[in-house]
Amino acid sequence: MSLAHPKFAYEKGLHQIGNGAYAWLQPDGGWGWSNSGLIVDGDQSLVVDTLFDVPLTQTMLAAYADAAPAANTVNKIINTHHNGDHCNGNCCCPDAQIIAHKLTAEHMQAEPPSLVQGFLDAAPGLGDLGNYLTSCFGPFDFKSVDQKLPDTLIEEETTIKLGDKDIHLIPVGPAHTPGDTLVHVPVDRTVYTGDILFIGGHPIIWDGPVQNWIDACDRIIAMDVETIVPGHGPITTKAGVEEVRHYLVTMRQEARARYEAGMSYKEAAFDIALGVFDDWGDRERIVVNCATMFHEFGAQEKPEIAELFGGMAEYATARPQAKTDPQDI
């Protein structure tokens, strides 16, 4: 079953949703290939998430400006969470007000672009792990990113005005990350979800608890929306949200059974049959998902980052996966 919204092809570039709402998509939606949104009303414009590096963001902003004159100068940016593929391009809009959850701002500082560049610099000496890091992050240019942090912080549900449009900011984390925030535009019947939705790719549970993420899916399903723009993957419908919810519920159940049977998180990751989710991209993320869920179930320590990426590299090497054709998602 295709999870893409029938009105929108999953093609790189700009997609017009209508009434001054747009999405920018980057197939195949894997590591770093994130989506963004543009909302305009009158002469005001707001961008939901920038991209992983400056060239990608500049190309997108030029397309936004071509589509809507109000986007020639971006007035506001909302970062849905702190991962660099949703905020590294903030520096391309020097005059924009940048709005995000307080925890997003804090974690953005703790995860600067130089950190990922450092991973890439170390990659040649790291064997399979290095090859994996390079395959995930090698296509991007972190050296030209001048990290620009949010200047307006929220801690609870907040409505802001863009021209006459109400924009609802709905914190739902910690789930994928601590500060996850949905951006709902009721008048456009559209929601931009950030990485609460990966469509056609395995979600990665960096934080949890998983229940928060399931609740966030329920929150989206209860909205009066027609168009759902995920953080990665094609524009989708509520059927796509149901599938992500199904993934989370199923994997929590599978992980819990193996935790109670005394397996390690890594044994569990390799043991779980992915079933209907097997053809979703980046399936090695099951390693991180099991580590996070085991910690949630009561395991003492969460592994360090090198162990997590090392585990994903091992999984990806043991179970190589052909790249998904975006049209098949």
Next chain:
Amino acid sequence: MTEIDATGLSCPMPVLRLQKVLRDIASGGQIRLLASDPMAAIDVPHFCQEHGHTLIASAEQDGLGDMRILCFEIEKGP
């Protein structure tokens, strides 16, 4: 400066050693950490960023035989 020799130890042991020593020193205190597991180049900077410590310097030097030693200097955060 306190020195931790974690050469010969696999990750995540270097970071765990660092974490233990950091508990016992005051904010602003400095530590030199030596590690030979190349994965420390990922773990140590990430740990410092995540916990608010400053990675003052990192360098690589020759060790015994083919071994490369990673040398990190860390200042404990507030």
